[in-house]
Amino acid sequence: MTVPAEIVSAFTPTGTLRASINLGNPILANIDPTTGSPCGVSVDLANRVARRLGVGIELVVFDAAGKSVQAVTDEQVDIGFFAIDPLRGAGIAFTAPYVLIEGCYLVRDDSPLQSNDEVDRAGRSVVVGKGSAYDLFLTRELEHATILRSPTSQTVVDTFVEQRADVAAGVRQQLEADARRLGGMRLLPARFMVIQQAMGMPKSRGSAAAAYLAAFVEDMKASGSIAAALARHGIEGASVAPSAT
Template sequence: MSLQSRIAPSGTIRFAINIGNSVLTRVDPKSGEVGGITVNLARDIARELDLPYTLEIFNSARAVVETASQDAWDFAFVARDPKRSESITFSNPYFLIEGSYLVRKDSPINSNKEVDQTGVTVAVGKGAAYDLYLSRNLKNAKIVRTVGSKPVDEMLMNNTIDVAAGIRPAMAKYVTRNPALRLLSEPFMFIEQAIGTPVQNQDGARFIETYLKEAHSSGRIEKLCKVP
């Protein structure tokens, strides 16, 4: 049995694409076409394997992870996390995204360590990598998990929450449209974006390890991951 048939038994590679991560994936508002870093990588991996491919679209990383054992995809672009490793084998990271806190401009919170206090509420996207990380590391603050595109800037301005946690580019957009908000200067974590395979597909995991080593050494990964 060939490597291609072991990695993608259907004959077509299925890539799980999380359109909820605006840094890695973008959707054209007019055409609906999906592009960005993850799509660049998918095309390059398919070329390396000389196989056709499809993009399986998901709205969140949580949805991708939940389908890891359902034969829904062959490769996925999601952040590494110990909890997710129960069902997914992760590559080394190919891209890092800062996780940052957003607060009201008049908030007394000025540093990351001041967030973890009794009485402080922190909004996170349910099941996101930073949710899993903060669930392990915040001992005193209360975590409020949101689903979908609930506007955390409105939650902040309505005093529903004290802090919003998320990827820095997305948090920065809130500040751009609302000067009454501000970002804390230091990231609270670096989110390691990786290529995952279902744990049962070790041939796929080994291929991705070799693929990324070659792509890094050739400098191709920098071109594929260039943010426009």
């Protein structure tokens, strides 16, 4: 199906689709150790959008969600992949979510904490990745605990150790990997939030382009392409979001 020229132009003011790839979320993007190139579910989706538009693609890689969000907001890139959050919605038009991801807490093995309800207490400290969905969510939700911010989601557990904090918060898979790497740590039993991972583009590009991107995401979910990408990249702990309709 031919995409209207005005839609293509809205997505590609430079003639190429510039896609923001956030390496701070290992479920959706990583660096291929063999090629050194970005890979993952978000990279697959970015390439699919470019093919449908009939344009070339440029992957612009960031190490933290906050930087990726800012790049889309400032129109340094044309599309991005983010957790939906009200603060980010001021300048970004989000699609419905395509993947749901669990946010969890990590503590030391000898920590007295046994449940999520015990985290928000005066005198306790929680480390999050600066500008991440967890940072935005916990900044609103935690009333007593102190939030400490690590430069990226990937450095949260190292900061947790260095600062001798009480809790680390982040993507379950990242926390599990760091717990295996460092030892002496455990996850609290239940998730504290579910992240709705969506695509987004600058609001200034117009409602027609935003509607096209939203329809693309729904098609990727309905066709099984999201599920296939999760399986292809060996992703566990994330699920395909339900249809927006």
